[in-house]
Amino acid sequence: MYASSAPQGHRLSPAPPSSSSNAGRAGASPPVSLLAPGVESDPFPLYRTLREGYPLVRDELLGAWLLSRYADVRGALADARLGPVRAGPGPACRRLLEPALRAAAERTAYVLARRMAGRREVDLVAEFSAWLPAAAAVAALGLPWEEAARVQEWCRTGPAHLGGSHPELGGLLRSHVARRRARPGADLLSVLCGARVDGHALSDETVTGLAGTLLTGGGEATALALASFLANLLDHPAQLELVRARPGLIPGAWAESLRRDPPTHVVLRRATAPIALGGTTLPTGAVVACLVGSAGRDPFRFADPDRFDIFRADPAHLAFGAGRHFCPAATLAGLAAECGLRALLDVMPGLRWAPGFRSAPQGLMARAPRRLLVRPC
Ligand code: HEM
Incomplete structure (x- = not known):
């Protein structure tokens, strides 16, 4: 062959x-x-x-x-x-996106993790993995937090990662881009509006395209991969403890989960x-x-x-x-996974499966467990 x-x-x-x-x-x-x-x-x-x-x-x-x-x-x-x-973010643009996304993913992961801490039992899919990628992108771009729910729904239901984008997404982004052009802030959308790549300012179309890809491009794939990653570690408590003690092991663990259970x-x-x-x-x-x-x-x-x-x-x-x-956003997806796991392990020292729960992955085009019932402490 x-x-x-x-x-x-x-x-x-x-x-x-x-x-x-x-x-x-x-x-x-x-x-x-x-x-x-x-x-x-x-x-x-x-x-x-x-x-x-x-x-x-x-x-x-x-x-x-x-x-x-x-x-x-x-x-x-x-x-x-x-x-x-399908056009993805080029290397110069990725350099602009990464630091902002890392900071936002860290913050968002802690916000989501702290909401669950102290509860008796939670579903990590419904309350964490399904939200983190979309909410981190919303936070990085400086969009209102309320948009996270809409964006998450577009990620879940849209054809985004297969090449399409939701029709309402363009409208939402164009209005925010116009506002940032008039009054720049410290968020990633303002950074993109003011950025020069190869000596040229980015057009509105490029900024909206990049922001749109960041918001919905791989949010669903990242959310599914994160759910499988968490399930694999929870199924192997000894390896989970090693990762907790040595966070440098996280990238290898993430790669292994993507091999065994790609989204x-x-x-x-x-x-x-x-x-x-x-x-x-x-x-x-x-x-x-x-x-x-x-x-x-x-x-x-x-x-x-x-x-x-x-x-x-x-x-x-x-x-x-x-x-x-090759996916141009592989590093961005890894960032979300790493920040997410670190926050969970930090906020939930006793993280383990809820008694009797077994995760069950479903799907082929989009495969992951749909529920992850855990005891946070
Ligand atoms: C764990 C998460 C992700 C997985 C497993 C994944 C997987 C993939 C795969 C397999 C391809 C290649 C498709 C093909 O060969 O036809 C691809 C392409 C692509 N991905 Fe991802 N992706 C992820 C996250 C993301 C994210 C977060 C974004 C956007 C921020 C993104 C944007 C893209 C784009 C734009 C392409 C098209 C690249 C091209 O055709 O040149 N992906 N992805």
Whole structure:
């Protein structure tokens, strides 16, 4: 398949067919579709079947070609013949966004965490992870706090991370941009209005675009990833205690959680030219579903892939994509996760699951536990 897609393990393993012998099965129908009942709650048996026997296969129900092995998913994500292209914040703009977002994420995480402290039992999704990304972006931009609820709803329901944006968002931002141009303040929106990138002031359109991306671009993905991150740590109290004692371990723990439980299991790409893969030629326009959730559990890439291990030497996850479409806001998402976890651990010294509670991730395009019932102290 892709040049790097014959990982040694796949070739050496007696059970799964090799990349070249898979060519004969490319195009055969998979035993079950990604849309079959039950797959949303537990896709892992299907992923295993696909990786072992159907590494490139057409899912008629989904209307897409499925790629499930780590090396193939990585290759497809980085393949220039597979779109789409969506504009994200460039490096110069990211340098403007990061400090303001870090400060706002820290403040917001503490506000949300302190509201829960002292209570007997709370749901960390309803009161924390679902709010933090949107509320931190609202705070960083200096928008009224009341807007957080609207923005959070747009993140949750909108097509934002897939390339669209909510129609009301532009109107909201344009009025705030006009006010900041007239009377600048100390917030990020004012900073963007006054910024010069490569010697040029940013146009209203660029400022609104950047602010809009920050508000809704990846808020939902970040919220879901944060929920899975918290669930993984709560499921492993010894690792949670290590992270509490040594916050320097947080980035590795976050990467490991993104490998094991990415918020988007399926990244869709479209062929912009015919592509020969595994003995099959996909026509222009063919939709390829890169199963990032399967790639992260590929045993030929990761030893004991179902295990959550914050000390894994090389998580090398594909949750943010790969190649030229790699998520431009990966650092911003990491900031929200790090600030969120630090605040929770600081404010809730005894944080643990509520008795008898087990988290249950749901969904494929947007996967995470929908409830996280905990005892804060
Ligand atoms: C944990 C959180 C996040 C995850 C897992 C994630 C994941 C991804 C993935 C997989 C892609 C590549 C899609 C493709 O290849 O077609 C992507 C692209 C993108 N993401 Fe994120 N993202 C996250 C957070 C964010 C945030 C917070 C923002 C905005 C502030 C953002 C903005 C974007 C943009 C603009 C692109 C398009 C890049 C391009 O096509 O060149 N993401 N993201």
